[in-house]
Amino acid sequence: MAASNVSEFKKSKKAKARHAYMRVTTYLMLAPFFVLFFFFTVLPVIISVGFSFTYFNMLEMPQFIGWNNYLKLLLEDDIFLIAFKNTLIFALVTGPTSYFLCLLFAWIINEFKGRTRAFLTLIFYAPSISGQAFLIWTRILSGDRYGYLNGFLLEMGFLDEAIFWITTEKYVMPILIIVQLWLSLGHSFLAFIAGLQTIDKSLYEAAAIDGIKNRWQELWFVTLPAMKPQLMFGAVMQITNAFAVSDISIQLVGNPSVNYAGSTIVTHLLDYSGGVRFEMGYASAIATLLFILMIGTNKIVQRILRRVGD
Amino acid sequence: MADVKVKKRLFRRRHQLNRSMAGNSLLFTLMFISGIFMAMPLVMIANDALKPLDELFQFPPALFVRNPTLDNFTDLANSITSTWVPFSRYLINTVIITGGSTIGHVLCASLAAYPLAKHDFPLKKLLFSMVILSMMFSWQVTQSPNYMIISWLGINNTYLALILPAFAYGMGLYLMKQFMEQIPDSLIESARIDGANEWMVFWRIMMPNVKPAWLTLAIFQFQLMWGNTGYLFLRNEEIKPLQFALTQLNSLLSGGAARAGAMAAVSFVVAVVPIVFFLVCQSNVIETMTSSGIKE
Numbered sequence: 001m002a003a004s005n006v007s008e009f010k011k012s013k014k015a016k017a018r019h020a021y022m023r024v025t026t027y028l029m030l031a032p033f034f035v036l037f038f039f040f041t042v043l044p045v046i047i048s049v050g051f052s053f054t055y056f057n058m059l060e061m062p063q064f065i066g067w068n069n070y071l072k073l074l075l076e077d078d079i080f081l082i083a084f085k086n087t088l089i090f091a092l093v094t095g096p097t098s099y100f101l102c103l104l105f106a107w108i109i110n111e112f113k114g115r116t117r118a119f120l121t122l123i124f125y126a127p128s129i130s131g132q133a134f135l136i137w138t139r140i141l142s143g144d145r146y147g148y149l150n151g152f153l154l155e156m157g158f159l160d161e162a163i164f165w166i167t168t169e170k171y172v173m174p175i176l177i178i179v180q181l182w183l184s185l186g187h188s189f190l191a192f193i194a195g196l197q198t199i200d201k202s203l204y205e206a207a208a209i210d211g212i213k214n215r216w217q218e219l220w221f222v223t224l225p226a227m228k229p230q231l232m233f234g235a236v237m238q239i240t241n242a243f244a245v246s247d248i249s250i251q252l253v254g255n256p257s258v259n260y261a262g263s264t265i266v267t268h269l270l271d272y273s274g275g276v277r278f279e280m281g282y283a284s285a286i287a288t289l290l291f292i293l294m295i296g297t298n299k300i301v302q303r304i305l306r307r308v309g310d
Numbered sequence: 311m312a313d314v315k316v317k318k319r320l321f322r323r324r325h326q327l328n329r330s331m332a333g334n335s336l337l338f339t340l341m342f343i344s345g346i347f348m349a350m351p352l353v354m355i356a357n358d359a360l361k362p363l364d365e366l367f368q369f370p371p372a373l374f375v376r377n378p379t380l381d382n383f384t385d386l387a388n389s390i391t392s393t394w395v396p397f398s399r400y401l402i403n404t405v406i407i408t409g410g411s412t413i414g415h416v417l418c419a420s421l422a423a424y425p426l427a428k429h430d431f432p433l434k435k436l437l438f439s440m441v442i443l444s445m446m447f448s449w450q451v452t453q454s455p456n457y458m459i460i461s462w463l464g465i466n467n468t469y470l471a472l473i474l475p476a477f478a479y480g481m482g483l484y485l486m487k488q489f490m491e492q493i494p495d496s497l498i499e500s501a502r503i504d505g506a507n508e509w510m511v512f513w514r515i516m517m518p519n520v521k522p523a524w525l526t527l528a529i530f531q532f533q534l535m536w537g538n539t540g541y542l543f544l545r546n547e548e549i550k551p552l553q554f555a556l557t558q559l560n561s562l563l564s565g566g567a568a569r570a571g572a573m574a575a576v577s578f579v580v581a582v583v584p585i586v587f588f589l590v591c592q593s594n595v596i597e598t599m600t601s602s603g604i605k606e
Contacts, residue, residue, distance in 0.1 A: 025508040026425040033422035034437065036478035039459055041444045044452035051455075058454065105344075108337050111329075118592040120341070122585065123349045129533065129584055132577075133351040182347065187530060191485060194522035197595060198492065215333055229488035236484070240445050266448055273450055280454060287451040294446040 052284035058274075062281065069285035080286070083263040086173065087243060090264065091297075093177055095242035098184030099234060105185060106192035107219065121193055128186040134248055137179050141165040141252070166253045172261035179248050186241070188234030195230030199223065224308050231308060235301045243294050246270060265290050352581070359383070359578035366570050382571035386579075389559055389572055395547050397555070404552040406469055408535040411476035415531045416524050418477045423486035424512045428498060438487070444480040453542070460543060471543035476535060482527050489523035490516055525591040533584045556580055 052069055056062035073080055109120050127133050140148040143164035150162040165171050199222075207222045224231065246266035249255065253262040255270070265286060273283035353373065358366065360378040390397050425431065426438055456475070457466075465471045493516060501515050517524065539554040556576050 022429065022508070023431065026429045026431050029421045029425050029508070029512070030437070033418040033478050033483060036418070036474055037441070037444070037480070037483075039463070040456060040475035040478055041452075041480065042440065043459060044455035045444065045447045047455035047458075048447070048451045105341070108341055111337075115593060118589060118595075120345070121592050122588060123345050123352070125588070126348055126350075126352045129351075129581065129588060133355075133581070136351050136354050139354075185348070187481070190526045190529065191488075194526045194595060195489070197522045198489065198520070215329055229491050233485055233488045236442060236445065237481070243446075244448060246450075266450065269448060270450055273454075280451075284451050287448040291443075291447050295443065298442075298446070 048284045049288055050284075051281050052288045054281045055279070056281040056284075057278045058280055059278070065281070069282050070289070073282070073285055073289065079260055079263060080265075080268055082260045083265050083268040086261075086263055087245070087265045089173065090177060090180070090245055091239075091242040094180045094184065094245075095238050098181055098242075099188065099238045101181065101184055102186075102189040102192055102234060102238075103231075106189055106196060107223070109193065110196040121190075124185045125189065127183050134179055134183055135251060137175075137252055138166075141175065143167065167258050169258050169261045172253050172257055175252065176245070176249055176262055179252060180242075180245060183248070184241075187237045191230050191233050191237070192227070195227040196223070199226045228305070228308060231305055232302065235305055236298060239294055239297050239301065243290060243297070352585075355574075355577050355581050358574040361571075361574065363571055366574065382575040385569070385572040386559075386575040389569075390555075399548060400550065400552040400555045403469075403549055404536070407472050407538070407540070407551050408532060410469070411473045411535050412528055412531045414473065414477045415479060415482050416528055419479075419482035419527065420486045420490075420517060420520075420524055421512065423483050423490050424516050426483070426487045427490035428493075428495070428516075441480040441483050445484070457542065466543055467545050467549075469549060472535070472538060472540050476531070479531075479534075482531065485527055486520065486523055489520040493519050522595045525595050529584075529588055529591050532587050536584050536587075553580070 051062060053064060053066060054062035055065050055068075105124050109117060109124070112120055122129075142148075142150070143162060143166065145151060145154060145162050147162065147165070149165065150159065153159040154162065163171075165175060203222055203226060204218065207218060212218050212221060244266050245264050246269075249257065249262045249264055249267050250270070255263075255267050257263060269283050269286040269290070271277060272279045272286070357373060357375045359382055360375045360380070362377055362379045362381060365372065365376060426434060460466050460471050460475075465474065497519075498511055498515060501511050506514065537553060538551065539557055540551055541554065544550050544554070556579065560573055560576050
């Protein structure tokens with residue numbers, strides 16, 4: 001009786017030591033990343049959200065003005081409404097479409113082996129590989145006869161005179177959407193490619209024995225459930241990309257674009273954070289609203305993704 | 311001999327499990343057509359770099375070069391020799407900034423991802439959701455608080471101003487955590503029973519098994535840092551990266567039509583470095599996974 005108590009006591013002491021060791025290593029492993037993360041990400045976000053309740057022109061000290069920025073943004077700023085509408089349309093079209101494209105192409109490329117596979121991945125990733133690759137679209141869409149698209153259409157006799165693609169209001173959104181879709185095989189695509197690599201091959205053989213008949217069933221019942229973590233990752237990346245679009249709009253159709261046809265929430269934000277005006281408080285309020293919008297979307301998308309493969 | 315043939319055929323059949331000819335041809339046609347569109351920037355950049363001046367200004371614009379020449383590169387080389395500080399200096403700076411932050415980020419993010427994926431501790435959920443949320447806040451706005459913090463830490467105008475923040479980008483941690491989650495617990499448990507401590511589990515079990523993930527992360531980080539001109543933080547010419555010199559050169563060159571050739575060469579150099587890095591990493595993703603198959 002006494003002996004077993006002693007040994008149990010020893011065991012629990014050992015377990016406690018083990019527990020303490022695990023705790024310490026856990027925090028040691030987390031420390032390098034999270035200390036830096038706190039300084040360079042968390043703190044700046046908190047400060048920015050704080051700024052959103054102030055008037056701050058980056059020269060004088062920020063002045064607290066309560067909810068004024070938000071009220072002005074939602075009630076008086078009609079350009080924000082256009083930008084908001086554009087961003088929503090843009091995100092609803094490009095977000096799901098490019099997510100699907102990433103998955104589709106990653107899945108097809110996965111059928112290839114070795115160097116062919118690396119090469120194909122490169123081809124499809126090419127638009128994202130150098131940050132400025134989309135600028136070739138300025139040459140394709142150039143409004144004079146030297147633009148590739150105009151040149152081609154003139155040559156073929158579809159057009160009598162060159163079209164000013166990027167300065168015609170009705171073409172602006174479609175152009176931005178096409179370019180974004182062309183750019184869409186980025187982070188999620190490579191994550192899916194890597195994810196498909198780590199799926200255990202024997203799962204497929206087991207599935208074939210269980211009666212999976214074709215590649216489409218295999219995709220839904222085996223592949224997708226096995227790469228759920230990557231699917232979650234891809235969804236977050238798509239949301240952040242689709243809602244935060246600004247660079248292609250500014251570089252391709254200019255800022256401000258014709259009649260604000262290419263304005264997005266972030267281009268509007270950039271107007272205030274140093275582009276034209278210096279109103280950091282207002283820019284921060286825009287960023288905070290966008291942040292809330294993305295969090296909400298993320299919640300919905302994650303709920304849908306949980307059903308994959310059921 | 312015959313035996314080998316049978317084995318080969320069996321092997322091939324196993325690989326074509328559940329694959330129909332119709333499906334194959336449908337998907338591969340789709341690949342081919344879209345592939346042409348996707349390859350466009352590579353084709354244009356490569357062809358432009360080899361075009362002589364008269365072809366660069368041709369109408370209708372030709373996609374492919376007719377009389378390839380290396381003149382553009384000699385032109386670029388001539389412009390480079392007239393830069394402020396020796397060109398090799400920019401090169402070294404880029405190696406320090408891009409190399410340092412890529413290695414540092416992959417290590418920091420993986421190290422933090424392991425406990426988030428496989429250990430239990432208080433605040434785990436909170437830390438993880440902070441990382442995901444951080445990716446959703448516009449970086450354009452956090453730039454000025456960031457500048458204040460970097461000045462306050464006294465690392466403004468040093469390499470560290472670019473390298474340290476790059477160690478802790480949220481996306482990398484998220485990516486690594488998602489992959490590490492998939493490693494079976496029994497693998498870790500058996501390593502522990504064999505006497506491995508947590509650092510060994512991380513280095514010998516986790517990292518080799520998620521090699522495709524960290525090679526992918528390295529691609530992302532390399533690309534991001536290669537494109538960074540550091541204009542916000544770096545003021546001393548001696549510590550600026552190559553990308554800064556190239557964009558500077560580009561805006562100088564854009565003055566005259568005569569220098570359009572050198573500009574095409576700049577675009578080529580800017581694009582080709584990440585491509586080489588990409589190919590090295592991607593082909594390694596594939597090689598490792600065929601040689602090691604430790605998974606349950």
